[in-house]
Amino acid sequence: MQPTAGITPSTLSVKDLPWQVEWNKDTCTLCGRCTSVCPVSAIELAVHRKRVVETTTGLLQKPKNAYSVFHGIRQRTDAAYACIGCAMCTMVCPNNAIRPMRLDEGTTLRFHNNRGGHARTRGGRRNAPDSLLDQIKFIRISMLTDPALDAGRHEFELRTLLGRVLPPEQGLKAFQENGWVPAVREIYPLVIGSMSFGALSPNMWEGLQMGVAYLNEELGMPVRMCTGEGGCPPRLLRSRFLKYVILQIASGYFGWDEILHAIPQMKEDPCAIEIKYGQGAKPGDGGLLMWHKVNKLIASIRGVPPGVSLPSPPTHQTQYSIEESVAKMIQSMSMAWGFRVPVYPKISATTTSRAVLNNLVRNPYAAGLAIDGEDGGTGAAYNVSMNHMGHPIASNIRDCYHDLVQQGCQNEIPLIAGGGIGKNGNLAHNAAALIMLGASMVQVGKYVMQAGAGCVGSEIDRCNICNLGRCPKGITSQDPRVYRRLDPEKVAERVVDFYLAFDTELRKIFAPLGRSTSLPVGMSDALGIANRDAADRLGIQYVV
Amino acid sequence: MCRLFALTSTEPVSPMVAINALNVMKEGHDGSGVGLYLSGLSGPFAEHPEYPILSGIFTEKGLKRLDGIMDDLGFRPFHSVSIIKSSPPVGTPKRGVYLARAYEPPKAWADLPEAERTAQLVQARVAIRQQGEAERDMMAFSFWPGVVMIKEVGDPLTVGEYLGLDRPDLHARRILCQGRQNTNYAINLYACHPFFIEGVCTMTNGENTAFIPIREYLSSRNVPGYMGYQSDSEVFTHIMHFTHYKLGLPVEAYKHVITPLSDAEMAGHPDRDMLARLKVLCRKMIIDGPNCVIGCLPDGTMFMAQDRKKLRPGVVGGKPGMYAFSSELCGLDAAIPDRDKTLDFQPMHLDTAYVRPECQEVTICSQLQALPRQR
Known part of the structure; x- marks a missing residue:
């Protein structure tokens, strides 16, 4: 800082920032790649002036100043340009001469990221590394009383049902009388959760779709992907691959004009329709696609003008009650596809989840309930919504499952759990724990971005600029100069890789529990936790 | 692992034949309990096969309470087998009266529809059991025409001799x-196999790893007899009951409920559509083994089915007039030594073996075969 510069309340030093850029002058080649790749321009090329006092021995000559300059980078301390820790600079540096380091006491920025009265918005997650799911252990191991199964050699049916399953007596009667039965899909229990075309870049979406198609067609794994609220590319709507897609409709109805007009030309029914009422990352808040990301392509798929922000309302505007929202909308969507497609709502986890569920139980057309917990991710939301709004998924799913058991409807109306599954990398473990707590399947989004495309976001407020369209990996950017970094083929490969690894890990969990021929939904006797309160709350064993 | 033995015969046989067969399989059970199901009885019980027989164990006080309960229901005692013993063998507690009592139903009984009659019998048994649990003075194992059940803790042969089960009116x-290997659960008489509900009786060995979700599902069916579950094997009886009574499906369909075919196996099956539907509808009742289930249906058909991976032993064999289902060959050899051993059959992962009450042959039904036509 120049001595004449004023110190304002928002004048920050590097020490006030959570991410500090360490740069090594000796190894830097001054290639400039780091400054050009930085998505938030946190570093700039700089000329540093240096003074050296030269003193000679003896008294004949007086010490003198030697002035020199050297070139390098400088970290900007303006709150708007604070380093986000994405470490793209490190990635592109030929000599590893630069890297961001996290400084936990660098908290001053938190008080100054509301310039102009605008509360902080960002993408990402709750930024809470702790996970109750991670604490759950699988404690019922088959050994001598019953032989453990062989994860490598026994047959496994790791599939679940999406759709309303009738009680056996009723379903068999309908079969004998050729009566109507609700559509039920047998799918893989790990679903790629709703991330819209728009929130994700075209390359990311294409990569996911290719990965899903490969898993289905080459590996026989019935993996499904939900579109999120952003419509669906017209060619996909008219292709046979539509059957691998869950179409989402939300309060903005973006893209639904295109979808409805494509119905007569559809070769296949979609897997299901998800009606989004809430999202775990920002409960009670609508979707948001910032204007930066609404380019021509996105605008045409969504049926909106380009360059405008697209906020979905927090609720479906034309509807005013649960009967309206749930019953009529499910009915309408079912009718659009001749009652051949399962239709289910998605809500944020909340203390009112059970009321919604109980309403659905009485609705024969409701195909399930997706519940998204507080640890869910988002492309854009207010910081406060993401950090402090929402309900943990574990107890919400458990309560809902218990309600279903009370009514004798467990597994007849599947519960789909989402939010923070695999947040610390333990995808199969977290998914298995939720299934044993009562979920019929799980949805994941962030994990897919992290494992499938190398998203650098983590639970310590790293990167989190999905909302700005400047995703350094090209995952959530709509700028071709950025998203061309992402090769869709490689994304597809990674999706296949992590699905196969997940499948192996799931077998490695289920086999020692003695389960292989059906998904152990509600097998709570296998779960334990070293936390008495959590054990009591979830109705699982307390083990120490 | 528990050892199982079942016998079906055209002529009444002493229960000790089955207990002796269990005894030769002694290495496989730890003598922690024995359970017996007897039907097609001879002697006085056969005089009125339509009279329901209450089986259980009662203290003196419990017996008095029982008389009151049955009196209120309008049932009059017809014939009783009461076994009272004072000095039990080591490991067997001293109890009151081992009772099997046939009752003459009230007059109005004959006019009731069958479903109503069976429902009342189950309700009466459940009520006696629940009241007995409160006061610890009554245990009721079955209340059904032509069926006697006995359960006790201890070595099967010792208990059989102690109770004098060789008496003609129990043939x-x-x-x-079943000879029990007590593994997971405390010794509780209600946990002893076989389990019985409305003419359906089964016993199982092995662990049922899917027990908790299946128990939760069955408990929520609102069927009065779906309770207890002191053993994880009780669900097999209730699933058979559900298959038989609620779904109206034959014995061949039972394995399709508990261990459905894989999609590949189902692809070429003549009943593919129905089985695919059944697999979806009954997914909650899929078991994962390791289990061998032996049971008897209300019409006297006796069957054996294995889990999907066939992780338990089991053999069926015999001769026209008498067939037996056994955990091990040595049990079968002990009971029916003079059979044609080349016809012995060990049901595999897709098979259900059953013998109709006429006892003329063993029928093997593979899940890959068509189901019998429904009437």
Whole structure:
């Protein structure tokens, strides 16, 4: 800082920032790649002036100043340009001469990221590394009383049902009388959760779709992907691959004009329709696609003008009650596809989840309930919504499952759990724990971005600029100069890789529990936790 | 692992034949309990086969309470087998009266529809059991025409001799008998196999790893007899009951409920559509083994089915007039030594073996075969 510069309340030093850029002058080649790749321009090329006092021995000559300059980078301390820790600079540096380091006491920025009265918005997650799911252990191991199964050699049916399953007596009667039965899909229990075309870049979406198609067609794994609220590319709507897609409709109805007009030309029914009422990352808040990301392509798929922000309302505007929202909308969507497609709502986890569920139980057309917990991710939301709004998924799913058991409807109306599954990398473990707590399947989004495309976001407020369209990996950017970094083929490969690894890990969990021929939904006797309160709350064993 | 032995015969046989067969399989059970199901009885019980027989164990006080309860229901005692013993063998507690009592139903009984009659019998048994649990003075194992059940803790042979089960009025045409290996659960008489509900009786060995979700599902069916579950094997009986009574499906369909075919196996099946539907509808009742289930249906058909991976032993064999289902060959050899051993059959992962009450042959039904036509 120049001595004449004023110190304002928002004048920050590097020490006030959570991410500090360490740069090594000796190894830097001054290639400039780091400054050009930085998505938030946190570093700039700089000329540093240096003074050296030269003193000679003896008294004949007086010490003198030697002035020199050297070139390098400088970290900007303006709150708007604070380093986000994405470490793209490190990635592109030929000599590893630069890297961001996290400084936990660098908290001053938190008080100054509301310039102009605008509360902080960002993408990402709750930024809470702790996970109750991670604490759950699988404690019922088959050994001598019953032989453990062989994860490598026994047959496994790791599939679940999406759709309303009738009680056996009723379903068999309908079969004998050729009566109507609700559509039920047998799918893989790990679903790629709703991330819209728009929130994700075209390359990311294409990569996911290719990965899903490969898993289905080459590996026989019935993996499904939900579109999120952003419509669906017209060619996909008219292709046979539509059957691998869950179409989402939300309060903005973006893209639904295109979808409805494509119905007569559809070769296949979609897997299901998800009606989004809430999202775990920002409960009670609508979707948001910032204007930066609404380019021509996105605008045409969504049926909106380009360059405008697209906020979905927090609720479906034309509807005013649960009967309206749930019953009529499910009915309408079912009718659009001749009652051949399962239709289910998605809500944020909340203390009112059970009321919604109980309403659905009485609705024969409701195909399930997706519940998204507080640890869910988002492309854009207010910081406060993401950090402090929402309900943990574990107890919400458990309560809902218990309600279903009370009514004798467990597994007849599947519960789909989402939010923070695999947040610390333990995808199969977290998914298995939720299934044993009562979920019929799980949805994941962030994990897919992290494992499938190398998203650098983590639970310590790293990167989190999905909302700005400047995703350094090209995952959530709509700028071709950025998203061309992402090769869709490689994304597809990674999706296949992590699905196969997940499948192996799931077998490695289920086999020692003695389960292989059906998904152990509600097998709570296998779960334990070293936390008495959590054990009591979830109705699982307390083990120490 | 528990050892199982079942026998079906055209002529009444002493229960000790089955208990002796269990005894030769002694290495496989730890003597922690024995359970017996007897039907097709001879002697006085056969005089009125339509009279329901209450089986259980009662203290003196419990017996008095029982008389009051049955009196209120309008049932009059017709014939009783009461076994009272004072000095039990080591490991067997001293109890009151081992009772099997046939009752003459009230007059209005004959006019009731069958479903109503069976429902009342189950309700009466459940009520006696629940009241007995409160006061610890009554245990009721079955209340059904032509069926006697006995359960006790201890070594099967010792208990059989102690109770004097060789008496003629307990000779039966169909016997299910289990020697218990007490593994997970405390010794509780209600946890002893076989389990019985409305004419359906089964016994199982092995662990049922899917027990908790299946128990939760069955408990929520609102069927009065779906309770207890002191053993994880009780769900097999209730699933058979559900298959038989609620779904109206034959014995061949039972394995399609508990261990459905894989999609590949189902692809070429003549009943593919129905089985695919059944697999979806009954997914909650899929078991994962390791289990061998032996049971008897209300019409006297006796069957054996294995889990999907066939992780438990089990053999069926015999001769026209008498067939037996056994955990091990040595049990079968002990009971029916003079059979054609080349016809012995060990049901595999897709098979259900059953013998109709006429006892003329063993029928093997593979899940890959068509189901019998529904009437």
